[in-house]
Amino acid sequence: MNKSAVIIGKLVRALSRLRGGGSALPGLVVEKIDPNFMVDVLRKLPYGVAVVSGTNGKTTTTKIAADLLKSQGLRVFTNKTGSNFTRGVVSAMLGDIKNFKFDFDIAVLELDEAHAVKFVEQVRPNYALLLNVLRDQLDRFGEIDKTAKLLAEVAKNTAKIVVLNREDPLVAAISCCLPRSIKVVNYGYVPKLAGFFPNDDELHSGVGKLKKSSAKADVELKSFTDSHAVFEINGRNYSTEIAISGAHNLFNAAGALALVRAIFGSKTDDKKLTKSLRKVEPAFGRGEKLLINQTPIELILVKNPAGFRLSLKSQYSAAADVLIAINDHYADGRDMSWLWDVDFRTLKSVGVVSGIRAYDMALRLKYDDVKIGLVESDFKKAVKEFLSQNSRQPKQIFCTYTAMLTIRKILSKLDKVERAL
Amino acid sequence: MKTLKIMCLYPNEMNIYGDHGNLLTLQKRAQWHGFETEYIQHEPDKPLDTTADIIIGGGGQDSGQDKIQADLLKNGAVLRQLAADGVPMLMICGLYQLFGHYFETHAGHHIDGIGLFDAWTKAGPTRLIGNVITETELGEIIGYENHSGLTHLNKNQSAFGRVIKGAGNNGADGTEGARRYNVFGSYLHGPILPKNPLLADELIKIAATNKFGKFTPRKIDDCLARQARNIAATRPR
Numbered sequence: 300m301n302k303s304a305v306i307i308g309k310l311v312r313a314l315s316r317l318r319g320g321g322s323a324l325p326g327l328v329v330e331k332i333d334p335n336f337m338v339d340v341l342r343k344l345p346y347g348v349a350v351v352s353g354t355n356g357k358t359t360t361t362k363i364a365a366d367l368l369k370s371q372g373l374r375v376f377t378n379k380t381g382s383n384f385t386r387g388v389v390s391a392m393l394g395d396i397k398n399f400k401f402d403f404d405i406a407v408l409e410l411d412e413a414h415a416v417k418f419v420e421q422v423r424p425n426y427a428l429l430l431n432v433l434r435d436q437l438d439r440f441g442e443i444d445k446t447a448k449l450l451a452e453v454a455k456n457t458a459k460i461v462v463l464n465r466e467d468p469l470v471a472a473i474s475c476c477l478p479r480s481i482k483v484v485n486y487g488y489v490p491k492l493a494g495f496f497p498n499d500d501e502l503h504s505g506v507g508k509l510k511k512s513s514a515k516a517d518v519e520l521k522s523f524t525d526s527h528a529v530f531e532i533n534g535r536n537y538s539t540e541i542a543i544s545g546a547h548n549l550f551n552a553a554g555a556l557a558l559v560r561a562i563f564g565s566k567t568d569d570k571k572l573t574k575s576l577r578k579v580e581p582a583f584g585r586g587e588k589l590l591i592n593q594t595p596i597e598l599i600l601v602k603n604p605a606g607f608r609l610s611l612k613s614q615y616s617a618a619a620d621v622l623i624a625i626n627d628h629y630a631d632g633r634d635m636s637w638l639w640d641v642d643f644r645t646l647k648s649v650g651v652v653s654g655i656r657a658y659d660m661a662l663r664l665k666y667d668d669v670k671i672g673l674v675e676s677d678f679k680k681a682v683k684e685f686l687s688q689n690s691r692q693p694k695q696i697f698c699t700y701t702a703m704l705t706i707r708k709i710l711s712k713l714d715k716v717e718r719a720l
Numbered sequence: 721m722k723t724l725k726i727m728c729l730y731p732n733e734m735n736i737y738g739d740h741g742n743l744l745t746l747q748k749r750a751q752w753h754g755f756e757t758e759y760i761q762h763e764p765d766k767p768l769d770t771t772a773d774i775i776i777g778g779g780g781q782d783s784g785q786d787k788i789q790a791d792l793l794k795n796g797a798v799l800r801q802l803a804a805d806g807v808p809m810l811m812i813c814g815l816y817q818l819f820g821h822y823f824e825t826h827a828g829h830h831i832d833g834i835g836l837f838d839a840w841t842k843a844g845p846t847r848l849i850g851n852v853i854t855e856t857e858l859g860e861i862i863g864y865e866n867h868s869g870l871t872h873l874n875k876n877q878s879a880f881g882r883v884i885k886g887a888g889n890n891g892a893d894g895t896e897g898a899r900r901y902n903v904f905g906s907y908l909h910g911p912i913l914p915k916n917p918l919l920a921d922e923l924i925k926i927a928a929t930n931k932f933g934k935f936t937p938r939k940i941d942d943c944l945a946r947q948a949r950n951i952a953a954t955r956p957r
Contacts, residue, residue, distance in 0.1 A: 434737075442781045627955060633851065634864040635952075636738025636909045655955075658948035662914055665944055666744050674944075676951075 300340060300399050304333040308393045326389030337389050341422050346373065346405035348422055349558060352415040352453055353430025353470070354446070355606045356551040359543070360430060361409040362582040363555035368405060370575035371563065376403040385418055405562070412449040419456035427457040428558045430551070432469040433605035434640070435632075443469070451476060460484055460561040462517075464554060466496065471512035486557040487516035488550055489531075495546035495613055497605075518557040523549050530556060530573055537573035543581050546613035547606075552576055584703040586614060591710055594686060596694045600703050602632075604640035610697060617647050619695040622685045623664075624654040624678065624702035631699040635659040643667040650688050653681035654702045678702070682709050724750050724927050727760040727772035730780070730788045734814055737866070739778025741911035742810065745920050746774060753924060753938050764791035768798055772807065773927040775799075779813030779867075779909070789831060792818055796834030803836055808902040808926040810919075812912065816897065816905035817841045817869050837898040837905055838877035844870040844890075850957035852886030852908055854896040860884075861896075861916050862952050863908025871907075873898055880906050886957065902926050915949050917942050 312325035329336050341348055351361045365377040378391040388408060392401065410418050419427075432447045447469040454461045454473050461477065464470045465487035474483045488496070521529040521536060528549050529538045543552065556576075560567045581587045589596045599614055601607040615621075627633050635656055643663065648670040652661045657676045664671055672688065675681040685694065698706055726746050731739075747757045760769050764787060780788070792815075803809060811819050820839035823831040847868045854861045861881055870890035873879055879889070880897030888896035889907070897906035904919070906912060913920040921937065928935035 444781055444783055633955070634737065634866065634909060636741070636864060636911055639738035639741030639744070639911050639914070656948075656951065658944055658951055659915075662944040662948045663741075666741070666748050666914060674947075 300396075300401070301333040301336055302399055304329045304336050305393065305396055305399055307332060308389070309396075312390065312393050322390050323384055323386045324390070325393050326384070326386030326391075329389050329393065330386055337385060337392065338421050340392060340401050341406055343401075344376075344403055344405055346562060347425035347458070348406045348408060349426035349428065349562065350415055350419065350424040350453060350457075351407065351409050351428045351430070351558075352412055352450060353464070354412075354433040354435045354603065355609075356430050356547060356554075357409040357411070358582045359548055359585045360428065360551040360555050361407055363543070363552050363576075363579050364428070364558050365407045366579045367555055367559045367572060367575055368407065368562070370578070371559070371568075371572065373404040374402060376401070376406040378408050384414055385421065388418070412446050412453075415453045416449050416456075419453050423456055423458050425457070425459045426462065426558060426561055427453050427460075428462040428554055429454060429470050429473065430464055430554060431467045431605075433603060434637075435603040447472070454481070457481055462486065462554060462557045462561055465512045465514050465516055466493075466550075468511060471514065474512075474514070482561075484517045484557055484561050485512070485514045486518045486553045488520040488553065489522075492520060492522070492546065495609075496550070497608055497612065516557075517560060518553045520546075520550050520553045528552070528576070532556065532560070532569045532573070535569070537569060539573045540577040542577065542579060543586060544614060545586055545610065547609045548581070548586060552579070584698075584707060589710060591686065591713055592690070594691050594694060596696060596710065598703060598707065599695060599697050601697050601699060604637050607637075607641040607697070611641070611643070611645050614695070615645060616693065616695060619693045620650045620685065620689055621646060621648070622651045622653060622681065622694065622696045622698075623649055623660055624652075624681070624696065624698040624706060625656045625660045626654045626699045626702040626705075627656045628701045631701050638663045643669050648672070651675060651681050651685040653678055654699065657681075678705050679709055682706060682713075686713070721756045722754070722928075722932055723756040723758055724773045724924070724931070725758045725760055725769075725771060726750070726774045726776070727762055727769060729762050729775065729777035729792075729815060730764065730784075731761050731778075732763070733784035733787050734778045734780035736779045736781060736784070736814070737909050738911040739776075739812060739909075742776055742778070742812070742913040745911070745913035745917075746776065746923065749917065749920050749940065750924050752940050753921075753928075753935075755924075755928065764788050768795045770798060770802065772802075773931055774923050775802070775807060775809040777809075777811045777815035779815065785814055785818070785831070789818065792834060793832060796836075799834055800836050803901045803903045806902055806926070806930055808923045808930075809904065810913075810923060811903070811905045812909065813867055813907055816907065817871060819903070819905055820871065820898075823869060836903060837900055838874040839871055839898055839905075840874075841869040841871040844868050848887035848891055848907075850886060851952060851955050852888070852896065853884040853953060854881030854886075854888065854908075855884055856881035858918050858922055861906075861908065861912070861919065862949050863906070863910040863912045863915070865907045866909060867907050871898075880904055910952075915945055915952065917945050
């Protein structure tokens with residue numbers, strides 16, 4: 300390990316933390332000093348690297364996979380900060396290097412589609428878990444056909460096993476163009492759950508036009524309630540308590556289970572592994588449940604039409620008060636068009652609409668005849684008003700990425716934030 | 721009850737980003753103005769219903785454009801006739817391009833359009849992306865552009881608007897979109913109609929006047945649209 304790079308990197312990290320600065324700078328500095336730093340360190344991990352990529356669910360799935368691997372006794376490095384650049388990965392590594400040692404068995408890394416391709420050109424992962432290709436912020440990523448090609452590149456550069464979502468036609472199609480040396484494993488859900496997973500095409504025509512894959516799934520989501528889920532693994536059913544909610548998050552759990560099984564192979568104790576899901580909590584702001592002044596609040600991150608639709612379908616509770624907060628910073632997407640590809644008619648009413656683009660959201664709701672209590676662009680005022688309406692009534696906050704960061708900060712100042720589970 | 725028929729061209733292939741909002745806005749506003757609406761979905765290789773009162777179309781991916789191009793060319797003469805008869809139309813992004821003479825790809829291939837607009841489009845080196853404000857005969861239009869094709873209007877083709885902020889047709893001559901008869905072409909997403917109710921109402925007014933001889937608008941509260949426009953106008957490109 301390049302010790303001077305570590306010392307300087309850690310110094311920059313400490314300084315930028317003092318200033319409350321961005322998480323990528325220390326990694327950038329280290330990469331300047333030693334361009335091979337990341338490759339050298341990650342190459343020495345006994346189990347190597349697992350990459351998680353796709354449009355939606357990367358953070359949640361990466362966290363589930365990392366927690367499951369830890370529950371099986373591995374020391375797991377993961378890029379919790381969510382900065383997807385390689386320098387973000389290096390920054391996260393710096394925080395976990397102790398006495399010039401990077402003491403881990405495996406790295407599970409969340410990478411967005413474009414950065415994943417750059418990453419696998421430098422570090423060949425042993426495993427890749429590819430989640431989905433959905434219409435995302437087109438001002439950032441361009442066309443979805445292009446995104447599918449990026450994921451196929453990631454798969455081709457994987458050394459051992461690629462785990463694919465059988466239910467996403469664009470992801471499933473990747474299996475046909477891989478060299479034989481790469482093993483393909485699929486995960487999926489049983490047909491009767493299909494109604495929980497609308498896709499982009501279904502919004503307009505009611506049927507998907509791409510053919511579904513009929514490949515056999517290694518892990519299949521079979522059924523679920525608010526507190527339990529059943530997975531079929533290798534022909535046997537395993538039921539477990541769960542701390543995460545929402546059909547799409549449980550489907551992400553199926554992907555994570557398939558990845559962990561790919562890593563452990565025949566040594567996997569499927570029963571113990573599935574039961575470990577009981578202790579896996581949602582990732583930051585992704586269905587995270589907080590308790591503020593005895594009011595349960597659920598934070599639900601929404602980034603694109605498919606994600607918003609899934610959340611409304613599987614996480615929205617008609618009994619809850621709803622706040623929707625939409626920002627248009629670069630990380631959120633500047634174009635508001637995506638709000639018009641979400642069907643909001645399932646919402647009974649919305650208590651407060653907030654964010655920089657509060658009025659765009661309110662206008663969208665008007666055209667779906669959803670009643671709105673208040674439009675307030677200012678986050679502090681919006682949150683205060685929202686919490687004062689029907690106190691102690693369960694609340695749900697649907698918000699874009701930067702809106703989530705701001706709202707979480709405001710909530711944490713109001714009261715000690717307790718995780719309610 | 722009076723009914724307005726709204727037809728969407730290729731909603732499955734050409735709907736890339738929020739174009740559905742244009743349909744929803746026309747349907748709702750027509751209803752708020754006292755009409756019933758009927759929705760017609762035109763699919764490739766199905767006969768084109770020539771009784772539509774308003775025709776709209778959106779943008780698509782390259783693969784989507786490939787799927788609809790033959791059908792569009794087949795119906796070119798009919799669409800040109802409907803336009804000459806005064807049927808209001810709104811074509812966004814990809815279909816705006818194909819309503820011109822042709823789209824020239826990076827490789828130099830010509831993808832033929834229907835030549836309703838006296839305009840042509842050439843693949844550009846970079847994508848033109850960001851918030852846009854234009855000045856048009858109807859008033860100020862606010863939207864969001866995201867295109868790599870550069871559209872050029874020939875001498876006799878009038879633009880839909882002049883760019884106040886943003887790139888517009890080609891980033892060089894200050895024009896945005898095109899207008900011929902009652903056919904509007906534009907690059908603006910957002911989608912364009914919800915935040916520009918004056919354009920939505922213009923399409924409805926033309927359609928109603930064509931069909932029933934007159935149009936008496938009803939008062940619609942557009943306070944939210946105004947506020948959304950005010951904010952959008954202040955946002956960075």
